[in-house]
Amino acid sequence: MGAALSLITRSLGRDWRRLLFWGLAFALMSQVLMMVALITRFGALPTYVTFYDWPGNVARIIASTPSWSDIPPIIAQEWLIEIGRMNYDYGNGISEWSLSVVPSRLVVLFVLGVLSGLATGLARGDGCSRTARRGVAFATGGGAVLVAMTNATMSWVVCCATPTWVVGLAMMGLGVSTSLALERLGPVIAYVGFAVLIATILGLALRRGGRPFLNTETTHA
Amino acid sequence: MTFPTLRSSFLAAGMATLASTVSAETISIAIGHQSMCTDTYTAGVVVKELGLLEKNLPRDGKYADVDYDVSWADYSSGGPITNQMMANKLNFGVMGDYPLIVNGAKFQETDSLRTLYVAGTGYNLKGSGNSIVVPVDSDIYSIDQLAGKEVSTPVGSAAWGMLLKAMQDNNISSADYALKNQSPAVGAANIAAGKIDAHSDFCPWSEIMEFRGTGRKIYDGSETGVPYLHGVVVRQDFAEEYPEVVEAFIKAVYQAGEWIREDPIKAVSDMEGWTGVEKEVLYLYFSKGGHLTLDPTIKDAWVEALKFDHEVLAKEKAIPPLDFTAWITEDYARAAFADMGVDYEAEKAITVDPKENNAGLPMEVWHARDGISSYPDMATFLTALAEMTSTGAKLNASYVYDSETGLKLFGKTAFWVKTDAGYATFLRKGEAESHAAANGGAVISFEDAIADFTTEG
Secondary structure, three states, X not given: OHHHHHHHHHHHHXXXXXXXXXXXXXXXXXXXXXXXXXXXXXXXOOOEEEEOOHHHHHHHXXXXXXXXXXXXXXXXXXXXXXXXXXXXXXXXXXXXXXXXXXXXXXXXXXXXXXXXXXXXXXXXXXXXXXXXXXXXXXXXXXXXXXXXXXXXXXXXXXXXXXXOOHHHXXXXXXXHHHHHHHHOOHHHHHHHHHHHHHHHHHHXXXXXXXXXXXXXXXXXX | OOHHHHHHHHHHHHXXXXXXXXXXXXXXXXXXXXXXXXXXXXXXXXXXXXXXXXXXOOOOHHHOOOEXXXXXXXXXXXXXXXXXXXXXXXXXXXXXXXXXHXXXXXXXXXXOOOEEEEEEEXXXXXXXXXXXXXXXXXXXXXXXXXXXXXXXXXXOOHHHHHHHHHHHHOOOOHHHOEEEEOOHHHHHHHHHHOOOOEEEEOOOHHHHHHXXXXXXXXXXXXXHOOOXXXXXXXXXXXXXXXXXXXXXXXXXXXXXXXXXHHOHHHHHXXXXXXXXXXXXXXXXXXXXXXXXXXXXXXXXXXXXXXXXXXHHHHHHHOOOOOOHHHHEXXXXXXXXXXXXXXXXXXXXXXXXXXXXXXXXXXXXXXXXXXXXXXXXXXXXXXXXXXXXXXXXXXXXXXXXXXXXOOOEEEOOOOEEEEEOOEEEXXXXXXXXXXXXXXXXXXXXXXXXXXXXXXXOO
C-alpha cells in the first residue's frame, strides 16, 4: 500500500498540469452540459443572468453564524451566478428554471475531474489487458457520473423552487415520489461515486506496485 | 493562524461588506416576501409600497441616531426565503404554513441559528386558498374522479399538503393517481392547454385560472377542514438585538390589514399595479366576505394546524423535528398591539368562519366603468346583470356565495340552481345537483339565470 500511495503522490506531482486541466475542464463542462440540458429540455434560451457577491456573502455568513459547524453547509448553498428563464405570464414574473453556479459544487467537480484524470493516467501507464482497461474506464466513468449527478445545480420552480440535485431527474420525467426518495440518498450516492473512483485509483496503483510511472500510451495493444 | 484569529479576520471582513447587519449608525432590515401569494401581502407588498415599516420604526432611545436601510426581495415561494435567511441576507421572511414549518425545522437543525414565528398575516379557517382545478372543459367534477388521473402540484407547498390530505380523506391512495411536480405558472399553463387532468395550487392561482376562463375548481381547501394560514418569521439573533424593530414590523402588518379593510376596492386596484395579479381576483380574497381574514394574532388553533402540517411534511419529506414552544412567540405581537392600543387577546379570540360570516352578504357586480355595486338578493342581482348585459356594458366580474360553505365565488364559475324558491349558487356541481334534486329544481347556467330576467325590446 505504501508503494501505491507513493506512486499516486508522484503521479500528482509529476502530472499536476494535466490534472489541473482535468479538474477545471470537469467543473466547466458540467456547467455547460447542465445549461445545454435545460435549454434542450425546455426548448428555450435563458433570459436573465444574475451575479452574486459570493465573497461578501461568505464573509457575512461567517460573521453572523456563531457555530463553526453551521457555517460550511450554509456557505455550500451560496451561489456565484444564476442563469435562467423568467416567466411573465402571471404577475411580475417568476423564474421558471435556472442554472446556479455554486462554488462549493465547483470544488467537488474539480476534485472529481482530478481523480478521473489520475485514474485515466494510471490506466494508460499500466500494462493491463484491453478488458481490464475497459473495466477501469467503466469504474471511472460510473464513479464520475454518480458524483456529477448528485452535484447538479439546476433548479426548476416545480419543486417550490428548491434547488436540489433530483431536479435533473425530475426534468427527465422521474416521478415525484421516486425523486424525493432519491434526494435523501444524494450524499450516499456521491460518497459511493468517490469511493469507486478512489478504489479504482488505488487498485491501479497497487497493480503497478513500484513500477515507474509512464505517462505514455500502453504498449500491449 | 489560529481559529479565533481567523474568525476575527472574517468578522472584520464581514462587517466591512455587510449590508444586512449593523454598523454603528445603520440598521439594515431585509425582508423576503412573495408577490404571487395573496395571503402574504399584508406583510409584503402592502407594507413595502405604503412604507408602513418605515413609519413604525423606532426613532428614540437607543435608536435615536440610527439610520435604517430597508430592503425587500420578492420570491415565488417560501423555500428560497429560508435559504436566504440562513445566510443572513434576509432578517424577515413571509410565507405560507408548510414553508414556515420547513423554515423553523431547518433552523432548529443547526447548532446556533434559530427563527421565531412572531405573527400571522391572514388565514382561512377552513383552508380556502388552496384548491384543485381542472381544465374548464374537463368532464371531471369531483375529487373522486381523479383516481387514475395525472395531478400536478408544487411539491412542498401548502397546496401539496392539502392535496395529500384531500386524497387521503377520499380514500385515493398515492398509487391510484400520478402526482406530477409542477410550478404554479406551468401548472396554470398546462390547465389552459388541457395537458394535465388536474392541478392543485395555492392562492391566488386557482382563482386566476377561473378568472381567465381556463380552469374550473373542483375541490376547495376548505373541505379538508384544516386552517390555511401565512405568517412572519424572523431570525432570532435579529429579534433579540432589535425587538422594537420586530414590533414595528408587526404594527405595519396590522396597519396593512386596516388599510385594506378601509377601502378594499382601492386596495386591490393598487395591489394589481404592484403585483400584476388581476384586481378582480384579488377582490375575491380581500373584499368583505373574501377568502382571507387579515389577522396577525397567533391562535391556539393555528399552532395545532402547524403541528398537523409538520406531521405531513415529516412523513413525506423527512424534515427535522420542530420545537413549537421555542419557535412560536406572541411576545412581540403583544407588545406591538399594546403600543397601538389594540387588545391582542380580544382580537385573538375572534375567529371568522366564512359560513357564518358571509351569510346574508350582498352579491356584487364589478362594472368596468361604474365600479362595484351590491345587491341584497338574487332577483335584484340578476336583474341588474340582465340590464347591464343588454346594454353591452363591460363587466369585469360578479360575485356570489357558495350555499354550502359561504365561500365567495365568481358568478360565472358558480353552479346555478333554479327552484321554486329562487336561485342558489354552488362551488361544486355535485352539491348543486343534490340541492336541485331535493328541491325540485334544475342546475342551470349563469347565462340562463341572467336570461330569466332579460326583458325583450
